[in-house]
Amino acid sequence: xxxxxxxxxxxxxxxxxxxxxERTAIDVPNDLTSAESKxxxxxxxxxxxxxxxxxxxxxxxxxxxxxxxxxxxxxxxxVAREGATxxxxxx
Numbered sequence: 764x765x766x767x768x769x770x771x772x773x774x775x776x777x778x779x780x781x782x783x784x785e786r787t788a789i790d791v792p793n794d795l796t797s798a799e800s801k802x803x804x805x806x807x808x809x810x811x812x813x814x815x816x817x818x819x820x821x822x823x824x825x826x827x828x829x830x831x832x833x834x835x836x837x838x839x840x841x842v843a844r845e846g847a848t849x850x851x852x853x854x
Contacts, residue, residue, distance in 0.1 A: 789805060789808055791804055791805065792804070792839075792841055794839065795836075795841070797832070799824055799828060799829075799832045800832050800835065800836060802822055802824070803818060803822070803824075803829070803832055803833065803836065803842075803849075804836065804841065804842075804851075806818065806821060806822060807842065807849060807850060807851050808851060811850065812845070812848045812849060812850035812851075813848065813849060814847045814848055814849070815829055815830070815833070815847070815849075818833075818849070833849055836849075837849075840852045
């Protein structure tokens with residue numbers, strides 16, 4: 764699955780305009796089926812890693828819901844844990 768960032772992204776009341784040159788296509792692994800796992804994957808791709816608290820604050824996903832998502836992503840070698848930070852796996 765391939766997702767592309769739209770020309771204008773609205774976040775809260777702030778709107779960001781992007782040009783075609785600024786667009787980034789991100790390949791999302793096909794075995795990620797839940798919306799939360801895709802969202803976490805995209806966030807970790809964009810930020811080069813995050814803690815559970817950072818994921819919770821940025822994505823507004825309850826921490827209790829993040830733990831099984833992160834466990835599954837880790838078991839599938841999509842994500843690795845470095846201390847308290849989750850990052851995309853090098854494999």
